Amino acid sequence: GQSLEQPSEVTAVEGAIVQINCTYQTSGFYGLSWYQQHDGGAPTFLSYNALDGLEETGRFSSFLSRSDSYGYLLLQELQMKDSASYFCAVVNQGGKLIFGQGTELSVKP
Amino acid sequence: DTAVSQTPKYLVTQMGNDKSIKCEQNLGHDTMYWYKQDSKKFLKIMFSYNNKELIINETVPNRFSPKSPDKAHLNLHINSLELGDSAVYFCASSPGGGETQYFGPGTRLLVL
Numbered sequence: 175g176q177s178l179e180q181p182s183e184v185t186a187v188e189g190a191i192v193q194i195n196c197t198y199q200t201s202g203f204y205g206l207s208w209y210q211q212h213d214g215g216a217p218t219f220l221s222y223n224a225l226d227g228l229e230e231t232g233r234f235s236s237f238l239s240r241s242d243s244y245g246y247l248l249l250q251e252l253q254m255k256d257s258a259s260y261f262c263a264v265v266n267q268g269g270k271l272i273f274g275q276g277t278e279l280s281v282k283p
Numbered sequence: 284d285t286a287v288s289q290t291p292k293y294l295v296t297q298m299g300n301d302k303s304i305k306c307e308q309n310l311g312h313d314t315m316y317w318y319k320q321d322s323k324k325f326l327k328i329m330f331s332y333n334n335k336e337l338i339i340n341e342t343v344p345n346r347f348s349p350k351s352p353d354k355a356h357l358n359l360h361i362n363s364l365e366l367g368d369s370a371v372y373f374c375a376s377s378p379g380g381g382e383t384q385y386f387g388p389g390t391r392l393l394v395l
């Protein structure tokens with residue numbers, strides 16, 4: 175079967191750094207994507223890792239270790255607008271995305 | 284300049300009815316998808332089309348039938364609606380391997 179695990183919720187304060195972990199079990203793995211979804215909104219693409227290592231895009235970075243079936247999303251200099259749900263998603267053959275259950279991030283002042 | 288658009292945004296209907304949701308993308312992408320997001324925010328793929336051809340068909344009741352008249356459009360028709368069909372349905376498109384997907388605003392379906 176295929177499964178992804180990520181924490182259900184994380185709380186942090188403005189200006190802090192937070193890491194959201196994702197472990198996965200799947201066949202036909204191509205890479206790991208991350209999406210952000212605000213309440214009432216649509217998922218929006220944040221990053222994609224096909225190879226091991228760290229990818230940086232502004233305040234957000236994503237890491238992948240294929241040998242450990244593990245990745246994380248790192249959010250730096252947290253802002254109130256970062257409060258949202260964050261989903262990791264395995265990319266399989268045919269462009270199929272298998273989503274995790276999502277991590278609800280609350281940023282407090 | 285909406286990239287992926289869906290209509291309607293909200294749909295309230297009675298059990299047993301048939302309804303359709305439409306999706307259009309103006310990004311020139313070859314691949315389009317339908318996802319269902321339940322009340323616990325779990326996002327699950329339903330269908331995927333590449334250039335009008337069905338490439339992903341998950342375990343979905345055959346009351347759900349997608350149709351792609353051209354590569355910019357992917358519609359979803361649902362027959363004999365049930366209470367459990369209440370959810371948010373998202374359309375998405377992708378230029379290539381599916382790792383980067385652009386989602387529409389969603390259609391909130393409520394079956395009474």
